[in-house]
Amino acid sequence: MITILGAGAFGTALAVSWSQAQKVTLWSRRLPEDRRSPRLPDVQIPEQVMLTDDLASALSDTVVLALPAQSLRGFLTENAALLNGRRLVSTAKGIDLMTAESPSGLILKSCPDASVATLTGPSFAADIARGLPTALTLACADEGAVALQHLLSTPSLRLYRTDDLRGAELGGALKNVIAIAAGVSIGAGFGDSARAALITRGFAEMTRLATDMGARAETLAGLSGLGDLVLTATSGLSRNFRYGYALGAGETFDETVTVEGAKTAQAVSAIAAGRGIATPIADAVAALAEGRASVADSVLELLRRPLKEE
Structure with a gap:
């Protein structure tokens, strides 16, 4: 039972x-x-x-x-x-x-x-x-x-x-943050190419933080990480994606709908800062969710980051 x-x-x-x-x-x-x-x-x-x-x-x-x-x-x-x-x-x-x-x-x-x-x-x-x-x-x-x-x-x-309980949980939590960013990108009219770039760099960000916290990289590359990220960052059925879309489009969002990624982004940004791990996408989502930044400011901040190897 x-x-x-x-x-x-x-x-x-x-x-x-x-x-x-x-x-x-x-x-x-x-x-x-x-x-x-x-x-x-x-x-x-x-x-x-x-x-x-x-x-x-x-x-x-x-x-x-x-x-x-x-x-x-x-x-x-x-x-x-x-x-x-x-x-x-x-x-x-x-x-x-x-x-x-x-x-x-x-x-x-x-x-x-x-x-x-x-x-x-x-x-x-x-x-x-x-x-x-x-x-x-x-x-x-x-x-x-x-x-x-x-x-x-x-x-x-x-x-x-x-x-790998740690890896499975972090994959499920962190992908919601990246799904919001993907929704923002589409809602703001940046197109599918920008979304693909966000998903890719977002996955790298997820893996970087999760492995520093003790998760295994192969867990993040599995269903609980990459698999869930692909789903929630590309489908309009995703609450996190729809929330991000509303932010990007400047639309209101139903406050009765649970959006796990908004609070998680704030927690992740603080955790990463304390560990010295760069999480620019999570930081941007946290700032948007808290009303501390506009979409235009957040995009500009991401584009201003130093050029580096992939």
Whole structure:
């Protein structure tokens, strides 16, 4: 049995996918009306998915935390006694702005006896809910990784296993920042060539910082890094890309939509500065998200950087 905490788009999509083969409980403080999620209005949650707002009764041995990165710390603090000692699988793609901690770091601080994993990679909730095929990274460093891989895999959801938890989490977090920059580029009318250049230099920036923080370069080159970057930096279905597009085009953006990359850019910029790592794209996105710079100023700052070897 799998428990999913969070009935947003991704949590709902996972519930739909996994319920085809096993028992799934989907918990939310506000249950979806008529078994439909506001974020996935065309998706009917199957009857075999148990919906509940009672956290204590919902929990099983394997608990998937389908919660936004900036909400995770508060939720863990509030419910640590219930969650500690279980296998906790995070799907958050971000870095906590207040503590600069990764999702797994937040989990272990609140639940030191938990077994921690992360599920990440190129995946739109709507595609998963429709049963369209994709491949994801399951990062888990303990002896239960193989069993968890089999538990969470489906015919349309192929999971590849790694023990590089740091690399998988950083890939998922950092690619959102670059996706915002790609959206800014298209929204401002700079064209596909500029976007391609941003994605390429952004990937180099991701790898540079992540490896300095202990990640393996091959993890960044896999599904959780490059794979997810390609998806989110090129598709209008990406919330981070759409947010960047709005910034570039000078349009308003729906503030109720979670954009992990905006807060992550601010955290990344501070972390990189402290480590002496150059992250000009993340710095530019952070300045735009905070309203400290205009698109024109940010582009000019990037173009003024010294010429160097690739």
